Amino acid sequence: MSIPMHQLPEQQPTVWQPASVEEALRLKRQWGEDAVIVAGGTWLRTSWENGLTPMPQHLISLGRILALSGLTVGAEGQVHIGPALNIADLMRNGLVKQRCALLVQACAEIAAPSIRNLASVGGNVMTRTGDLIPALLAMDAQVRRTNGTTEQTTLLSEWLTPTNAQGQHDELMTGILVPAKTSAAASERQEKASRKHEFYLKVGRREAFTPSVVTVAGRLTLEPDGTIAHIAIAVGGGSAVPSRLTRAEAGVVGKPLSKSTLKALHQDVMADFQAVADDYAGVSYRKQTAANLIISECYKAWRKGGGGHASQP
Ligand SMILES: Cc1cc2nc3c(=O)[nH]c(=O)nc-3n(C[C@H](O)[C@H](O)[C@H](O)COP(=O)(O)OP(=O)(O)OC[C@H]3O[C@@H](n4cnc5c(N)ncnc54)[C@H](O)[C@@H]3O)c2cc1C
Numbered sequence: 001m002s003i004p005m006h007q008l009p010e011q012q013p014t015v016w017q018p019a020s021v022e023e024a025l026r027l028k029r030q031w032g033e034d035a036v037i038v039a040g041g042t043w044l045r046t047s048w049e050n051g052l053t054p055m056p057q058h059l060i061s062l063g064r065i066l067a068l069s070g071l072t073v074g075a076e077g078q079v080h081i082g083p084a085l086n087i088a089d090l091m092r093n094g095l096v097k098q099r100c101a102l103l104v105q106a107c108a109e110i111a112a113p114s115i116r117n118l119a120s121v122g123g124n125v126m127t128r129t130g131d132l133i134p135a136l137l138a139m140d141a142q143v144r145r146t147n148g149t150t151e152q153t154t155l156l157s158e159w160l161t162p163t164n165a166q167g168q169h170d171e172l173m174t175g176i177l178v179p180a181k182t183s184a185a186a187s188e189r190q191e192k193a194s195r196k197h198e199f200y201l202k203v204g205r206r207e208a209f210t211p212s213v214v215t216v217a218g219r220l221t222l223e224p225d226g227t228i229a230h231i232a233i234a235v236g237g238g239s240a241v242p243s244r245l246t247r248a249e250a251g252v253v254g255k256p257l258s259k260s261t262l263k264a265l266h267q268d269v270m271a272d273f274q275a276v277a278d279d280y281a282g283v284s285y286r287k288q289t290a291a292n293l294i295i296s297e298c299y300k301a302w303r304k305g306g307g308g309h310a311s312q313p
Contacts, residue, residue: 015059021067024060025148025172031058037172038062039084039120042111043127068122068174071095077180083122083173087132088113090121100178102217105200106135112209122173128160133242134217135200136176137234144175153177157244195222197301201293203237205280212237213281214289220301226257235269235290240276248272257302259313265298266291 016035018024028035035058038044048055062068068084071093079099081090090096091107110116110124110131124130125143136156144153147170156176158164200217204210214237221230231249236242248268255261275286299313 011057013055013057013059015061017061017064019064021065021146021172021174022148024062024065025146027058027060028170028172029148031060034058035060039123040086040118042115042119043123062120062122069120074177074180079178079180081121081176081178083125083176084120085122087116087119087121087124091116099181100139102135102139102198102200102219103132103178105198106132106202106217109200109202109212109215121176125156125176126173128165128241129236129239131202131212131215131236133160134215134234134236136178137242137244138198138200138217138219138232139178140232141179142177143173144177145171145173147171160241160243195224195301195304196220197222197297197304199293199297199300201297203289203293214238214275214286214293215242216290216293216297218294218297220298222257222301226302228252228255228257228261233269233294235273235275235294237286237290238276238278238281240274240286243274245269245272257298257313262295262298262313266295269294 016027018027024037028037034056036044036056038059039062047053062084065084067082069082070080071082071085071090072080073095074080079095087107087110091104097104107116111119121132124132125136133156141156142153143156143159144151146152151174154164197220198218201215202212203214204212214235216233216235218231218233220228223229231252233245233249234242235245245268248265251268252261252265269291270287273287273290275283275290277283277286302313
């Protein structure tokens, strides 16, 4: 339910525009609970308008901190994404298209172009339910953040666990790091010998411009004989915090992509996906949908290379 305009605070918040991470954190410490960090403001605004959180007295904008909206490649080929970079710029970037195709697919599923022009990558991750998260999890991304005293880099999958949720309100995210793929020559050799398949699928209540009911992302490498050499699967959707399904992954690595392997994988996804029900979809529907999508993508990977010697799934 939206708040009628007359209920919005008469006094509009003060907007601070710090030029550095240090200044932003100093302002946050100064105003405490009365201040909030704002990147694109698209998620925050919805939350205020729906009466979920009150509009604070102070907004600390990241817009002028240039270091937070860059995109660079590290010495080891790692892609470093500034959290304040907006989703439209991220998906248009040639380097990202080349190295992080899965992330570009995820960006295209978020909101509409007008929102993507404002919505930031970091804001999406900080909400802990954003649609970029499953893709970043499948890519083994890390998040870098600082409290002004120490800067820490953590695997996104760890950062999302409930034990790590505490204290995140006092931190500023300063980077999202996507590990390098293997070098071009090595990856070409590997491609010839094995089959790689990546997928990102978002199921909503309509085709586009819709919140996610279930989102799955994954990366799969098959040996020439159809054995699963590597698999990374992430699931999310609705108000569930997305997660990697590491137990399900471990259960199938090294096994032929056969009917019995896929059946076991389906059961593990159903068991391990911590889906959350809402007025539109229950837990069992979400679990079943996630498992069906993942199995169907594994089958596509198998067919892509014309099948394997392993028993046909
Ligand atoms: C019409 C509409 C449709 C939408 N559709 C989708 C969709 O399909 N999929 C989806 O995932 N989302 C969707 N959203 C939600 C939102 O647009 C995205 O999640 C967006 O990426 C959030 O980014 P932002 O920059 O606007 O975040 P903001 O609103 O600025 O901030 C979000 C949260 O992150 C914190 N924050 C931001 N940056 C940092 C930082 N660097 N360090 C610490 N804290 C930070 C803020 O304090 C706040 O708590 C939609 C929103 C709207 C209004």
